[in-house]
Amino acid sequence: MALHPVAESVPRARRWFRKFIAPHDEGCPVDDCVLLISELVTNAVVHGRSDEPWVVRVRWFREGTSLRVEVHNPGLPGNVQLRRPDADDSHGRGLLLVDAIADSWHSGSSRFGGTVASFEMAGAWPS
Numbered sequence: 001m002a003l004h005p006v007a008e009s010v011p012r013a014r015r016w017f018r019k020f021i022a023p024h025d026e027g028c029p030v031d032d033c034v035l036l037i038s039e040l041v042t043n044a045v046v047h048g049r050s051d052e053p054w055v056v057r058v059r060w061f062r063e064g065t066s067l068r069v070e071v072h073n074p075g076l077p078g079n080v081q082l083r084r085p086d087a088d089d090s091h092g093r094g095l096l097l098v099d100a101i102a103d104s105w106h107s108g109s110s111r112f113g114g115t116v117a118s119f120e121m122a123g124a125w126p127s
Helices: 009-021 030-047 094-101
Strands: 056-063 066-073 104-109 115-121
Touching (some): 030 115, 094 104
16 A cells, blocks of 8 residues: 555555455454554654655565564664653654564565564464
């Protein structure tokens, strides 16, 4: 899915994922996946940078019984960092949620150029 780098793309990504996952006999907690997609797409929209027009790419894959979701943007891979915000900080908790809920997550260089942040949910489908 290619999304414009605007706030309205976050609920669009959530709806798209729910529509995709609905016909499957999934074992993953759909609401958790939707929350993590929201966090990664929000980060991509907020932190992506390019002098050219750009999009946020969201891709998901079934790998055996696991679900892997990738979110790509033209930002700098080194800028993706797990933060420990103070209690009164209003931002900076997105990756903490991803870290706490997902079975694993990763960030690095995107095959499209820029950054990819991804998470995996083990046991999303029966074997």
